[in-house]
Amino acid sequence: MAFTIKINGTDRTVAVDGDTPLLWVLRDVLGMTGTKFGCGMALCGACTVHVDGTATRSCITTIDSVGTSAITTIEAIGETPAGQKIQKAWLDLDVVQCGYCQSGQVMSAAALLAEKPEPTDADVDDAMSGNICRCGTYVRIRQAIKQAAQSPASNG
Amino acid sequence: MLIDRLSSFAADNTTDASRERNLSRRGFLTASAAAGGGLLLGVALPAWTPAAADAGTFAPNAFIRIARDGRVTLVMPYVEMGQGTYTSISMLLAEELEVSLDQVQVEHAPADRKLYGNPLVAGDQATGGSTAVRASWEPMRRAGATARAMLVSAAAAEWQVDAAACRAERGVVIHDASNRRIAYGELVDKAAALPVPDKVALKDPKDFRLIGTPVRRIDAAGKVNGTAEYGIDVKLPGMKIATVAACPVFGGKLASVDDSKAKAVNGVRQIVRLADAVAVIADHMGAARKGLEALAITWDEGANAHLSTADIVAPLAAALQKPGVVGPQAGDVDAAMRTAATTVEADYQLPLLAHAAMEPVNCTVHLRPDACDIWVGIQVAARARDVAAATAGLPVEKVTIHNHLIGGGFGRRLEVDFIPQAVRIAQQVDGPVKVIWTREEDIQHDIYRPYYYDRLAAGLDASGAVVGFSHRVVGSSIVARWLPPAFKDGFDFDAVDGAAGPYDFPNLRVDYVRQEPPAGLTTGWWRGVGITHNAFMVEGFIDELAAKAGKDPVAYRRALLDKAPRARGVLDLAAEKAGWGTPMPAGSGRGVALLFGFGTYMAQVAEVAVGKDGQVRVQRVVCAVDCGMVVNPDTVQAQIQGGIMFGISAALYGAITIKDGRVEQSNFDSYQVLRINEAPAVDVHIVKSNEAPGGMGEPATSAVSPAIVNAIFAATGKRLRQLPIDTAQLKSA
Numbered sequence: 046m047a048f049t050i051k052i053n054g055t056d057r058t059v060a061v062d063g064d065t066p067l068l069w070v071l072r073d074v075l076g077m078t079g080t081k082f083g084c085g086m087a088l089c090g091a092c093t094v095h096v097d098g099t100a101t102r103s104c105i106t107t108i109d110s111v112g113t114s115a116i117t118t119i120e121a122i123g124e125t126p127a128g129q130k131i132q133k134a135w136l137d138l139d140v141v142q143c144g145y146c147q148s149g150q151v152m153s154a155a156a157l158l159a160e161k162p163e164p165t166d167a168d169v170d171d172a173m174s175g176n177i178c179r180c181g182t183y184v185r186i187r188q189a190i191k192q193a194a195q196s197p198a199s200n201g
Numbered sequence: 202m203l204i205d206r207l208s209s210f211a212a213d214n215t216t217d218a219s220r221e222r223n224l225s226r227r228g229f230l231t232a233s234a235a236a237g238g239g240l241l242l243g244v245a246l247p248a249w250t251p252a253a254a255d256a257g258t259f260a261p262n263a264f265i266r267i268a269r270d271g272r273v274t275l276v277m278p279y280v281e282m283g284q285g286t287y288t289s290i291s292m293l294l295a296e297e298l299e300v301s302l303d304q305v306q307v308e309h310a311p312a313d314r315k316l317y318g319n320p321l322v323a324g325d326q327a328t329g330g331s332t333a334v335r336a337s338w339e340p341m342r343r344a345g346a347t348a349r350a351m352l353v354s355a356a357a358a359e360w361q362v363d364a365a366a367c368r369a370e371r372g373v374v375i376h377d378a379s380n381r382r383i384a385y386g387e388l389v390d391k392a393a394a395l396p397v398p399d400k401v402a403l404k405d406p407k408d409f410r411l412i413g414t415p416v417r418r419i420d421a422a423g424k425v426n427g428t429a430e431y432g433i434d435v436k437l438p439g440m441k442i443a444t445v446a447a448c449p450v451f452g453g454k455l456a457s458v459d460d461s462k463a464k465a466v467n468g469v470r471q472i473v474r475l476a477d478a479v480a481v482i483a484d485h486m487g488a489a490r491k492g493l494e495a496l497a498i499t500w501d502e503g504a505n506a507h508l509s510t511a512d513i514v515a516p517l518a519a520a521l522q523k524p525g526v527v528g529p530q531a532g533d534v535d536a537a538m539r540t541a542a543t544t545v546e547a548d549y550q551l552p553l554l555a556h557a558a559m560e561p562v563n564c565t566v567h568l569r570p571d572a573c574d575i576w577v578g579i580q581v582a583a584r585a586r587d588v589a590a591a592t593a594g595l596p597v598e599k600v601t602i603h604n605h606l607i608g609g610g611f612g613r614r615l616e617v618d619f620i621p622q623a624v625r626i627a628q629q630v631d632g633p634v635k636v637i638w639t640r641e642e643d644i645q646h647d648i649y650r651p652y653y654y655d656r657l658a659a660g661l662d663a664s665g666a667v668v669g670f671s672h673r674v675v676g677s678s679i680v681a682r683w684l685p686p687a688f689k690d691g692f693d694f695d696a697v698d699g700a701a702g703p704y705d706f707p708n709l710r711v712d713y714v715r716q717e718p719p720a721g722l723t724t725g726w727w728r729g730v731g732i733t734h735n736a737f738m739v740e741g742f743i744d745e746l747a748a749k750a751g752k753d754p755v756a757y758r759r760a761l762l763d764k765a766p767r768a769r770g771v772l773d774l775a776a777e778k779a780g781w782g783t784p785m786p787a788g789s790g791r792g793v794a795l796l797f798g799f800g801t802y803m804a805q806v807a808e809v810a811v812g813k814d815g816q817v818r819v820q821r822v823v824c825a826v827d828c829g830m831v832v833n834p835d836t837v838q839a840q841i842q843g844g845i846m847f848g849i850s851a852a853l854y855g856a857i858t859i860k861d862g863r864v865e866q867s868n869f870d871s872y873q874v875l876r877i878n879e880a881p882a883v884d885v886h887i888v889k890s891n892e893a894p895g896g897m898g899e900p901a902t903s904a905v906s907p908a909i910v911n912a913i914f915a916a917t918g919k920r921l922r923q924l925p926i927d928t929a930q931l932k933s934a
Contacts (some may be wrong), residue, residue, distance in 0.1 A: 063486035064466045073442055073485030078434035079427020080488070083559050084640040088869040119427035128756055135425045139417055139835055142282030144424030145559040145608025151425055151462070166211055170878035177869060179559050179609045180283045181846025183880035185839070 049113045052077070053121035063109030066094045070108050070120060079119040079148050083177070090176030094118050094148040100156035100172070117150040125158040127193075134193035142180035150176050153189050163194050213244045230344050230822050232351065233628045239268040240351070240395070245430040246346045255767070263337075265294065265344060267352075269388030271372050273300055280580055281420055282610035283843075284898050286326055286333045286416045288587040292832055296411045297345030298402065302419065306622045309604040321685045334832055335800055338894050339403075346401040348392075350887035355391040356383050361872055374916075396522040402588040406830065407889060410682055420606070432578035432605040433637060440565070441632040442894040443472060443626055444489040447646050450502040450862035452721025455479060458625035462495040472496070472615040473629045480626045486637055486779035493639075505719055506864040514550075514719050515858065517654035520675045521548065525712035529701055532708030537669030540661025545749050549657065549738040553857040554650035554727055555864075560608020561643040562619045566627035567636040572599045573624070576632075578607035580614040586745020591623040593628070611847070612726030615683070617815040645864040649857055650727035651676040651696075651735045652718070657742040660708075667761065669708040672700045672739065677717045677724040691715060697733030702739040706762040729903040732798035739861030740794040741922060744914060754911065755781055756794050767827045768797055770888055771804040774825035778886050779806035784914075787819075792911025794904045801828040801895030802888075805845070807908035808881075815928035819849055819881040819909055825899060826885065829892035837897050842883045844901025849881070850874040852906040856918075856925050916918070 049058045050067075052075070059074050066085075068173055071077045071094070071105070080103060083091030087102035093101045095117040095118070122128030131154045134140075141147045157172035164172070169190050223576055235241035242265040242757075264276040276296055281287045291305045349369050357364035358372035360381055372385045392891075395482025406412070423429035448454060458479050460472040473480040480493035538544055546876045565576040573593050579585045582602045587600060590597040607614050622635040638646070653676040660669040674697050681688035693713055698710040718724065727733065747757035753774045762769040772795050789810045796803055806823045822845050854873040857864045866872035912923045917931055 054819060056264055061485070061487065062491070064491070064801075066449050069485045069487035073487070077427075078342060078430070078436070080561070082433065082561065082637070084869050085490070086870070089640075091586050107275070124322055124427055132425045136417070136421055139421060139508075139839065141283070141418065142285070142839060143559065143609045144251070144283075144420070145431060147424050148427045161291065174710070174876045174878040177559065177874055177876060178849075179557060179611070181843035181845065181875070181880070183846060183875075184339075184842045184875040186877060192321040199406055 046073060048108050048111070050108065051113065052116045053118060054115075056095065058082070059108070061108060066104050067094065067104040067106040067108055067111060067116070067122045076120055077120055081145055081148055083149070087175075089146070089149075089178075090153060091146050091149040093152040093176065095152060095156055100153045102125060109196060119152060120179060122152060124156050125155065125159065128155040130193040130196050131155045131189070133157060134189040134196065138185050138189045138192065140182050140185040142182055146176060146178045150178065150186060154186070154193070157190065158193055161179065164190060172177050211688060230340075230347060230397065232348075232393060232395075232397050235266050235268070235440040238390060239266055239393070240348065240389040241266050242344055244340050253691065263341070265348065266564070267348065267385055267389050267665055269389055270634055271304065271384050271388045273305045274308055275305055278308065280566045280578065280604060280607055280610070280614075280858045282580070282614070283839065284333070285418060285833065287420050288343055288416060289334050289832045290337050291419060292411045292416055294345045295340040297342045297380045297411060298349050300372040302411065304372055304414060307419065322451035324860070325864045331828045333587040334894050335896055343401065347398060349400050350401045351392040351395050352385050352388045353396055353420040359391065361382065377823050385685040387599075395600045397901070400463065402652050406441055406584060412832050413830070413834065416833055419834075426595065429606055430606045431560050432565065432576055433560055433608070433635075434607070435473060435565045435576040435635060435764050437565070437567065437633040440635055441482050441484065441630060442486045442489050443473070443480045443482045443630070443634050443636045444486060444493055444639055445478050445480040445622065445626070445636060445642060446493055446631060447499065447502045447622075447642065448502070449645060450498065451508065451719065453477065453862070454501040456501040457497070459497040460498070463492040466492045466495055470822070471497055471630065471842045472842060473626050475622065475625050478622065481638065484625075489897040490639065491932055495659050496915050502862060502870070505721055508719060508862040513553075513652055513660070513722070514654065516612040517652060517716050520716040521656050524712060525673055525675070526712035527709045527770055528692060528694070528713060530710045531706065532668045532669075534671050534708045534710040537708035538658070538660040541668050542663045542851045543661045543749065544658065545661065545746055546656065546658040547742055547745060547922055549741060551653045551734050552653050552855065552924060553724075554851060555644050555647040555857050555866070555872060556609075556613035556727060557644060557874060558607075558609030558611055558613055561640055562613070562638040563636060564619055564623035565633060566623045566631035568624065569594055569628040571595075572601070574601045575620065576603045576605065576613060577620065578605040578734060579617065580607070585620050586616045588620050589619045589624050592624040609879045611728040612730070613647065618648060640869070641867040644866055644868065647857075648723045648725035651679065651724040653738075655738045656739075657738060657921065659746055661746065661750060662729060664722045665746075665752055667706055667746060670701060670704075670706040671710045671711050673714065674735070675698055675716055678715045681715065681723055683722070683725065695731040697735070699735040699798050702736075702743065703765045703795060703802065704743075704758075706761070727901040730842070732796060732899060733848075735792060736796045736798070737906045737910075737924065740796070741910055741920075742858070744792070744907075744911045745920060753782070758793070758795055760854055765797070767802045767888075767890075767892075768795060771795070771802045771825040771827050774886055774888065775804035775806050778825065778884060779823035781806060782854070786810075788916055789917025790912045790917070792908045792915055794907035794911060796900060796904050797899075798900055798903060799896030800893065801826060801900045802898065803827075803900045803904050805901075805904040807905060807909040807912045809909055809912040809916060811913060811931050811932050815933070817853060817909070817913060817926055817928065817931065818879070821882045821884070822905060822908065823884045824886065825903070826900070827888035827890050828895035828897055829890050831887060832894060834887055837839045837887060838885050840897040841885045841901040844899065845883055846875050846880055848905035849909070852909050852924055852926060896922050
């Protein structure tokens with residue numbers, strides 16, 4: 046069956062079963078491999094995308110549930126003000142190590158910052174505890190979210 | 202993790218190139234013209250082997266190419282798994298070559314066969330054991346200095362001036378007297394024709410402009426915008442996606458499979474049967490997984506059908522009763538024990554562990570009748586090539602490994618078990634196929650950290666000081682399987698690494714008993730390797746001795762460190778920075794651990810709070826480290842911060858258990874790892890040192906577990922001798 050979904054502002058049509066997870070539509074059908082597979086059960090957050098701005102695990106989000114919602118992926122998050130701030134802070138503090146989970150970390154953090162421009166420590170824990178990092182970059186993720194929150198709005 | 206100190210055993214690096222090229226008499230590098238123009242240097246990075254395996258032949262395993270446009274490309278045998286190696290090694294080269302870091306570009310080895318002669322040689326060195334920077338420290342700087350000297354000589358010849366009157370800066374040779382400048386790119390062809398100088402001076406560390414500074418990672422941008430390419434991200438024309446179910450019972454086989462429902466799934470193309478597994482080949486992973494779930498598989502469960510964890514532990518416990526092969530020893534332990542005022546004995550255990558790296562195991566294969574290409578992220582590229590060739594029945598030179606960034610190694614990608622499986626699947630598939638393991642497959646078919654069951658004993662004199670110390674290590678031997686030539690007379694040097702800590706015991710005996718699990722269950726390297734296991738045992742036990750002697754744990758350790766000033770230095774620093782000895786709230790405590798491993802001294806103080814329900818929260822970890830000369834202090838910080846989190850995951854949650862021959866854990870719900878809401882604050886203090894650099898990938902993981910159990914003892918008076926932490930034992934309500 047064919048589904049037309051809006052990804053990063055562009056309509057894309059794919060022919061897959063309706064129960065196909067969005068993750069595999071992105072990665073294997075559309076070739077957008079920035080979104081990662083980690084667990085397949087919404088336990089690790091590596092596959093996080095935004096659905097109408099809300100951080101969503103694409104590995105359990107079926108394509109037939111997306112409808113007309115706007116999907117944003119790591120490939121385009123830098124075009125949003127919050128995503129831009131988060132990416133900059135991630136680079137400034139050299140958060141990444143192996144980097145595999147970081148697409149998901151950036152997506153969760155960007156959604157947090159868009160919703161709560163000045164998140165508390167508890168907000169950070171709530172928003173980010175669904176994203177596992179085996180390299181253990183948690184200390185820097187906390188710092189980077191704080192730094193991004195304090196950075197002035199981009200004028201670009 | 203471990204292992205290029207072992208890798209020379211695994212090397213099959215023959216190189217005709219070294220005979221033809223301009224080889225320095227000191228035998229560490231070659232220089233020649235690069236194909237397509239430019240200067241090509243081949244560098245031999247030494248292997249760190251317990252038994253020196255230097256055959257006296259020169260085999261370059263890293264290459265530096267300086268192109269006519271001035272760009273410097275470093276092709277090196279180490280892979281980037283997050284540890285910052287690409288950045289650190291590039292810094293060593295750039296420092297002496299006198300180029301800026303952004304002029305250096307790193308490529309995975311192997312790369313272009315034509316360009317680099319025999320690039321597969323480069324894959325023969327494994328990345329592991331916190332050794333990359335240590336092995337490269339001198340040769341990579343020397344290579345940079347040599348290339349710089351040759352470029353300066355070429356410029357001096359061009360200008361007909363004394364080379365000593367010229368200097369290099371940011372990729373340009375400058376003759377100040379005449380105010381002339383010429384870029385490296387314009388000199389490379391002339392430099393390639395010059396002899397390799399035998400002596401070049403390396404910089405005095407006080408003149409370093411890059412080394413020792415917190416340089417940003419060179420691989421970060423692609424990792425925050427999704428463009429970094431891992432093995433799992435490979436895209437090839439006509440590629441199919443496969444996922445696989447291997448027999449869940451160790452060593453079991455496929456009996457039969459009904460695939461009628463799976464074949465009916467939209468997007469499923471083919472079902473592939475292997476001797477011990479079934480794979481579903483599909484247009485995308487969604488269809489492959491759906492197909493896999495639709496299979497009705499009957500397994501021949503074989504000899505391990507009823508295997509349980511207890512069946513693995515019981516032989517270890519029995520092996521503990523018999524003497525092992527003796528390793529490090531001093532004095533006469535038995536006599537010391539007989540005359541001691543008090544003796545203390547305790548058994549410690551550590552469980553099987555999975556790696557659970559974020560990037561699940563995957564391997565992409567394109568097999569043709571006469572050649573095979575493999576796309577994978579691997580710490581041992583040559584082994585990958587060799588097993589692929591053997592499986593496919595091809596000569597090794599017909600197999601090409603395309604190496605990638607690795608989404609977490611921790612030792613898992615030192616294994617090539619999944620490569621023959623992927624090749625066998627590819628044998629039945631027309632065109633390229635990417636085999637992706639589900640998380641469940643990744644956890645249930647890992648190569649596990651061995652189960653260790655150790656006995657420690659000490660004799661104390663009337664003052665509580667140690668007069669004799671013995672440590673019997675019992676577990677499977679990774680070295681015997683992974684590198685048989687290094688396993689000598691039943692002795693596994695890695696299994697006993699750090700088995701006496703950094704302490705000076707007058708009478709000491711460490712012995713090792715090898716006890717393997719049933720065939721089918723394979724054990725392997727895990728972050729921190731031998732040190733991780735031994736630091737837990739030794740540091741827990743030393744804490745017990747301090748308690749027995751009625752001494753403060755820090756003071757007690759200090760007294761054993763007369764001959765280890767660097768160990769004492771980090772211990773004192775960690776204690777001071779942690780406020781050791783200051784009061785803690787009820788239910789909280791501080792614990793210390795100290796280790797020497799991978800050339801690095803490290804002390805950690807962990808602060809924990811134990812709830813009435815027995816739940817343990819690690820609140821803060823203070824770490825002091827002396828890892829010699831620091832190449833990139835920010836990388837050291839990052840490795841310590843992250844290594845601590847990795848160790849806490851294991852301490853709080855890590856255990857692979859077996860029932861009915863199957864691993865009971867399957868995903869991050871049953872194999873829990875630390876999350877950000879549980880992560881402690883980490884304070885890192887680096888000791889300034891001019892000693893040779895120590896490794897940083899492993900020590901922090903190794904030190905934190907004992908620090909935590911010692912802190913739990915301080916908080917509750919309960920001594921835990923086994924991981925993961927059993928919260929039931931800590932309940933006070």
